[in-house]
Amino acid sequence: MEVSASLTGSFPRPESVVALTRDLDRGRATPEQVEAGYRSAEADVLRIETENHLSPRTGGYLRWPDLFRPFATSWPGFEVGPITRWFETNTFYRQPILKHPPERTPGALARWLPAANGALPAAEARAVLPGPYTFAGLLDNESGETFPSLVYRIGRLLAEELRELRTLGYANFQFQEPLLVVRPPEGPAAESVRAAYTALGEAAGPADTALWTFFGDASPVFPLLSSLPMGLVGIDLAETVPEELPVPASPRGLGFGCIDPRTTLLEDPVELVRLVQATVGRLKPTRVHLGPGAPLDLLPYAPATRKLGVLAAARDRLGRGGEGS
Template sequence: MYEPLVKDGMVKGGGKGKRRTPLDGRIESYAVGIYPRSQLLVTATRKNHPNLAEVFRKGKQSWINTQRRAGLTYIADPMIDWDDIFRPFAKVKGISLGPLNRFFETNTFYRRLIVHDALDGYGSIAKSMLALDLIKGDRKVASLPDPYTFTMLNENRYYKSYEDYLFAVADMLNAEAKTLAKEGVEIIQFNAPSIAYEVDKAKDKLELIKDAMARVKKGVSSKVYLYFYFGNIAGIFDELLDIKVDGLGIDTSSTKLLSLIDYSIDKDMVIGIVDAMNTKMEEVKSMASALNFMFERLDAKHIILTTSNSLEYLPYKFAVKKVSVLGNITKLLNAKQDGLIL
């Protein structure tokens, strides 16, 4: 259940210390992942519209305009033509489609991928599915599954060891990330729900995860972030700080900001403060006040605000409002930092 940072106008918890290093620039924002489809698009897909690709493109343009109106710093392709976060990788040589599986504790399903041969023929899969031309003049952000989540939720029938399997997937994601970087994507967020969902299980493989993310990041000119949701990672946060990425992210419905204020974080922090699993709207002023209090105590290099996870779990109209709320909270926080609002 989502526990807000603010309750009845009061900040939850405390924290004695002040931030030890100044924030690097202004607070920024983005919303990545799969967005919900409009009713028009849902109907078009059910009826197998003859110009479905164009309908998807118009749907993407609508969501991109929503992000722009909200004033988000970075703009993302809404990925409304991705059936799930893994499906496009079925195009990779050595991968075939398997059965449907429930995606964690949600009401959505994904098609499990079966790795039956050496992975090959990748590098432009994500690029081909993202309408980057629609955000040509914007600062761009994109998201992909992290290698650990990819390997845990799909099936290996080829590689002799888990390490070989994990590193093969990491190399594939590295090639995808390099291509996106060349296309001008400034930030690539790798979503890691499997790490957060079963922390103890992931902890046993943490050294492999670190090595895998180092392979993912190698030679990528974009910033690489690792984002954790669907579980509390406070207990292993000190170890996660050793991962060679540019930023880490948390879903504050699972990992409380208060649990991180004692750490010196020499990375960017992506903070999921808008609940993408609940139609209840955040109160902008209360949320901004709570975050301002927290940010005075959080020792991080740079802060970016986002949604707790993909917006796909919300009805379309509520998701539109959530994007607006995210933008408004960011604007208010920056106004507070500029001294325009006390």
């Protein structure tokens, strides 16, 4: 069985970047020094990903203050709003406030991408973007546009971003959709999710795509997730009981979020392999991918790096059919 593994979102900032960004706030570092720090740290994350044979690779998305900031600060129609809790974590995002129907600023996203990704082969560089449902659902909508319409509109804008990223060499796209499992869509909202992902799938063309869910149980919404035109669907095993996942109508790639960033305890690769094999035997996905259950930036840098080692060990063991050390 072909098994791959990757990061599925932001990696923690290393202590060097923590110190630099703090120093910037205190007037003890220059923006140029911070930029150099980011570049060096992104290269380090890429090296860690490479050493663990992760594929695709991300560069860690260390610069993003939150999942929405690159868009909230560059797309006309948005303002950056109050500090808001990021699901059930002790981290916060600044809620985008949508004043008018959103537009897009061509070229604005490029500066947020890890610089080191430019050196990767196209199929190896993953762009991690907010999913349209989560984006629309977590912003403060003062635009007057209905929610289903907004989901679709954001989906189309993200599709334009995706097309532009393809011209920059990206051929792998992941959409972060925690809200799809925390607050599953119903009725017109579910239809708008389908329409938005159809637009994203068309824009992706031959590029690989993934929709990653976390912080919630994917079982109730799994039929919808499995019907979207994405290469694979990721689930958070800390919240989803795999035995409860319904068999999808048509097989699809399955992403196992098997490394929990909410604890420093290390998972047992043998146990992970057993869990994945049991689920694969039942759901028969077209391919299997392993990743963290949620972005690893809920951990400090060192424990996150240790967890990647477990991820790689589980992947290797699965690739060998579950045997070996």
